[in-house]
Amino acid sequence: xxxxxxxxxxxxxxxPECLKSVAWSxxxxxxxxxxxxxxxxxxxxxxxxxxxxxxxxxxxHRNAAMTEVKFKYPWLFLLDAxxxxxxxxxxxxxxxxxxxxxxVSGFRLRRRDFLFGTWLKHAQISPFYIKLxxxxxxxxxxxINEVLEVDGQIMDLGYPLDHYPxxxxxxxxxxxxxxxxxxxxxxxxRQQGLRNPSWKTALRDPDFHTRRLHQKALFYRLPGRPxxxxxxxxxxxxxxxxxAAGVAYATLQSFYEYMIVLKTRELERGGA
Numbered sequence: 130x131x132x133x134x135x136x137x138x139x140x141x142x143x144x145p146e147c148l149k150s151v152a153w154s155x156x157x158x159x160x161x162x163x164x165x166x167x168x169x170x171x172x173x174x175x176x177x178x179x180x181x182x183x184x185x186x187x188x189x190h191r192n193a194a195m196t197e198v199k200f201k202y203p204w205l206f207l208l209d210a211x212x213x214x215x216x217x218x219x220x221x222x223x224x225x226x227x228x229x230x231x232x233v234s235g236f237r238l239r240r241r242d243f244l245f246g247t248w249l250k251h252a253q254i255s256p257f258y259i260k261l262x263x264x265x266x267x268x269x270x271x272x273i274n275e276v277l278e279v280d281g282q283i284m285d286l287g288y289p290l291d292h293y294p295x296x297x298x299x300x301x302x303x304x305x306x307x308x309x310x311x312x313x314x315x316x317x318x319r320q321q322g323l324r325n326p327s328w329k330t331a332l333r334d335p336d337f338h339t340r341r342l343h344q345k346a347l348f349y350r351l352p353g354r355p356x357x358x359x360x361x362x363x364x365x366x367x368x369x370x371x372x373a374a375g376v377a378y379a380t381l382q383s384f385y386e387y388m389i390v391l392k393t394r395e396l397e398r399g400g401a
Contacts, residue, residue: 130223131156131261132200133208136191138162138184140210141171143296148175150213153223156201160194186272186312195264204229205264207277211293212240218288222261225286234281236261240290244374252368252375254382255341259283260290273312276342283336299381306385314392317349355390359383 133151137144137159144159148171151157159172162184172179180198184190195205204226206214214222218238225236237259242249259267259277266280295302326346334340348354359379362368368375 130202130226131204131206132202133157133206134194134198134200135159135172135177135208135210136162136194137164137168137172137210139164139166139168141167143210143293144168144171145175147208147210147213148172148177151206151208151219153219154206158194158198158200160190160198162190188269188272188275191269191275195267200264203263205262205267207260207262209292211296213291213293215288215291218286218290221286221288225284226261229284232282233284234263234266235259235279235283236286237283238286238288238290240292242292242294242378244295244378247371247374249368249371249375249378251366251370252362252378254362254366258290261286271316273309273316274345302381306381307388310385310388310392313389314396317389317393318396355383355387358386 131154133154133156135144135147135151135158138161140147141164148157152175157175157177159168159177159179161169161172161179161181163181169179169181178198180194182190182193182197191207206222208214222236237257238261239256240253240258241256242253259279262277262279263281267277269275269277326343328343328347331340331343331347334343348358351357359382362379362382363376366379368379371378
């Protein structure tokens with residue numbers, strides 16, 4: 130009923146549990162960026178079909194995965210190796226696709242991020258993601274922090290997807306976001322973001338991802354945005370209510386924002 134697509138690059142730590150969480154599907158595909166660890170061996174041992182492609186950017190790579198792989202079923206569940214559907218979500222997805230009309234092209238769900246074993250219930254900025262789609266109606270845009278656009282109606286699911294972004298440790302998260310911040314700075318410098326963001330759309334558009342796109346574009350124009358982000362996450366979102374994990378997450382996210390600011394400034398000045 131549902132095919133599964135997992136993107137990987139050196140995911141031997143996270144992939145086994147991810148594969149276990151989708152063992153209910155008989156059409157699991159691992160789209161690998163030429164891992165140098167045991168990722169491919171683990172995937173094949175679990176019965177997954179492995180396809181490899183050289184990574185270029187996130188949107189293009191994910192789009193290639195949806196178009197180059199031959200899926201058995203009309204519905205596709207999109208996963209990263211550090212994500213796990215709960216048993217309740219797995220059952221819900223299998224039920225909803227049976228009754229989905231032709232006008233329904235995707236399903237949105239709530240993702241729960243964890244740090245230090247704590248669900249970042251308040252600190253998490255973007256909890257809603259489209260993860261179950263008809264692949265021929267879906268496409269990713271934006272090279273970094275990519276956005277999934279779907280042609281057709283989007284429905285909501287009730288049960289959560291669990292996400293462990295710190296499963297490889299804080300150092301790995303920082304290294305990854307160092308790369309992300311470089312890519313974000315280059316996008317801003319080349320002015321490839323949204324050129325005419327609207328406050329009305331940012332606050333009132335019914336589509337969550339459209340609101341986020343406009344919010345992000347407007348946010349990039351604010352002075353002192355790392356501090357603004359920290360205050361927003363800590364006290365408006367309520368990260369402080371998540372305890373030490375929430376405070377740590379808000380601080381890491383603000384540091385990430387500060388790296389984008391510094392790298393953009395560096396590009397504007399022609400180097401260090």
